[in-house]
Amino acid sequence: MHFIWISVIKDLRRWRRDPFALAVWLAIPLALAVMMNVVFGGGGGPAPRGILLIADEDNTFASKVVAGVFHRDPLDRMLTLEPVQRGEGRRRIDSGDASAFLLIPAGFAKAVNRGEPFRLRLFTNPSQNILPKVIEDTVSITLDVFGTRRAAAGPAIGLEMTVIPVKKQGKSFAALFFPSMLSMAVWMIANALAGEIWKERALGALRRIAVMPVRMAGFLAGKLLSAALVFACVAGTGLVAVRWLGGVPIASLPAAVLWLMLAGTAFYLLLLLVSMSASTQRGANMLGNLVMFPLALVGGCFFPFEVMPAWMASIGRLTPTGWVVTRFSMILDGSVQPAALATAVAGLVAASALAFMVTLVRLRRSFLI
């Protein structure tokens, strides 16, 4: 145990002394969080552009005035107006295909002329923060203008608008992409750490350990534990940052960190084995990338399965990366059952144990010399 412990300390110290690599590892999830915050969470970025669906069932001069407001600068640079039927508008806003859907029922002009109360309906997309609010305020101001003008000619009228946030469909862009991106960061770190074994071999450190009265399994266990700590640190940093900066909901932070740590460790062992299968350090780098990038691409690390073609997503979910990313997403949105999670963790641990044994044999028998 003492040798495992000093091996962990040794590796953590070495990685801490390489601040550039450490910064890159930590910057990846932080950059994701900041990027998502800028794009989806608040100001500072370019003006957003969205779609406003309008079902004008009144089709009168008054109703066209309401719609026409959105053709004026600067709203016309922010919104694309699409006239739709009531049914299509409701379907599209329900599927999250627009920023808002404004329904102007028949009788709007009559109500305005007669000074009768009337109610418009605005359905908004809760996945967007800025544009639905702009639309709501604009419609509200327009109705106020109608009301004020009518009040000058006679009794005040009650023109109102009901804002109906539709039920949230699917995930936000941030929540959709974040699991993929954090998984990709872990993959990349695992690949970089696995390549380090060649550095230790070139130094002669592995041969020096082999002539000492310690077990090579202890050395490998030390490397594994130190890598697991790095994965936990990166996962924790990324998850906390995205939760607080990006506003992405996370059902269980500890479970998500634990899962990513275990998955990272399993990836690390797999890539270590791949790296040691090469005959040169350069070959190891190429082989590692050859394994990592296709698995990451198909396995949902570059793009979430939701945006992939169905056939590709179904293949990707069968890959080790796809299996990990799918369960990671389920942990994040709280849809995973505890029993299923326990089974998945047991599977990951069993796969890691098998990879550990194979890697150890490879290390002892041929990689050392």
Added chain:
Amino acid sequence: MIEVDQLRKAYGDLTAVDGVSFSARPGEIFGLLGPNGAGKTTTIGCISGLLAPTSGRVRVMGHDVVSEGTAARQALGVVPQEIALYEELSAIENLKYWGGAQGLRNPLLATRIQKVLELTGLEDRAREPVKRFSGGMKRRLNFACGIVHQPQVLLLDEPTVGVDPQSRMRLLELVQAEAQSGTCVLYTTHYMEEAETLCDRLAIVDHGKVIAAGTLTELRSMLEQRDLLRLAGVFQPDAARAAVAPIDHIEVVQADEKLLVLSLVEASRKLPAVFAALEAAGCEVRGTTLTQPSLESLFIKLTGKELRE
């Protein structure tokens, strides 16, 4: 104590070590002298347990390195040819790691680290990352990592390769100090000067075999106080051999069209006769080198080639 008995290590058809036998005692520096590729590092690999012998037996402090590997390795300290240090870590951190791997614990580990840092003259730079060290400093730290646990048997595989003269002297003094403290030292080198000044006993190896062994005096006696005369020029090998044959106590070690190597007693007195005989045979001498009896000349006598070839 190291006992090597008929050690053989083969890689397929290639035999790197072929029936090597020797023993080294506590307090003794035993040298393995030979050119690159002679089998010195493979022999060290088999003694340290890094390589499994194809046949033969190796014992370290009475423990068989194959069947009692852990016990044998506990007695060993190895200073490898490569600088096996973590460059991001400081000297102290490296010593902590390698000492800890040898089973040392505080406070003994801290005491030993302090001691070896003083011995190697690195105490002022002990907290700096090793990557800032010079080559000589790294070599000294590499040595310190091999002795931090006070091994009974110390294996040194060409520890002075690429080291400046000052650091080399320091390292050789350290090796002598280890032997004086009772450690059994096995020292491999292809520098004959090092072997001559450092080793109590030597084995000269070539092509995986021991071609001569003994103390320095015993090995020199094999040369019968003969000098080595190297003549460069243009020669007809057969004519040159025939020309020098009548000269007393002369032996042709090597003869080709550009080089003639002769082993002879009192060469300086016989030079005029040698030159006259070669001139008469139509040979042209353009350069002459006379070497006193040494391990180098013994190696040339035994193998017909230079140690550094």
